[in-house]
Amino acid sequence: MSKRKTQKYKIDRRLGVNLWGRPKSPFNKRQYAPGQHGQRRRKPSDYGLQLQAKQKLKGYYGSIGEKQFRKYYEEAERRKGDTSENLIELLERRLATVVYRAKFVPTVFAARQFVNHGHVFVNGKRVNVPSYSLRDGDVIEVANAMKDNQLIAEGVDAPERDVPEYIQVDHDALKATFLQAPKLADVPYPVQMEPNLVVEFYSR
Structure with missing residues (x-):
């Protein structure tokens, strides 16, 4: 079984959301991260929030690899208009x-x-x-x-x-x-996506 196929069963709990709105999501039963220390909760830093926003967006589209995802960001940044909206458009295409x-x-x-x-x-x-x-x-x-x-x-x-x-x-x-291509507001995400935080992450 591939790494992507095995990780999709943990990604909801790791990110703390039912990412795809699935009725059989493991997050519906255990709303904490997997592992020995999964139930410990700490307030995330600004960097942590930006990283989580990036992981949510990457995960939602099938756990896109970091190299490819960064290329999407760079293309979105090159285009005219709002970079976060451009990023969503590229992913939805x-x-x-x-x-x-x-x-x-x-x-x-x-x-x-x-x-x-x-x-x-x-x-x-x-x-x-x-x-x-x-x-x-x-x-x-x-x-x-x-x-x-x-x-x-x-x-x-x-x-x-x-x-x-x-x-x-x-x-x-x-x-x-x-x-x-849709705007962010038109995309039916089951959870809140924050591409603006993704832009902040890569702009650091």
Whole structure:
């Protein structure tokens, strides 16, 4: 089992939130960090708050690696406008993110694997890169061979989340259109995200 797959069961408790709003989250039963000293609570420093904000955002999108996540920040900083809003836009344009948002799979980790295995087409072409950046109007479709897969049924029926307005989905055809990149306020995070603290973390 990969490191990412094993850590997702602890990430909610480590960060002290039900990061994906899952009904089966271990945080629902044990609202403290894992380990021998998990129940000790200390007031975090400014640096600690910034670090936690970064870890929450990285974790939410499938535990993105630090090197890749920093590249997202650097690209967001280069672009015109608010850096924190730009960062959210870049993360929401990821193919794996949209596969998850469209409810084609039940988790962000399943979305990464789904794309990696070549089960997704973008504008009629197979794409197997989870970080592939979508453009406004791009059409995402599940491969025909996977349309009866149980994983998809679990994703479509997931009660804890809805498809956001910036993605148009036809679950019968298993096809989605990425309409436009959202603003932070438009993204249906189950917990509060603070990309402004992430910007502060990297700006130190």
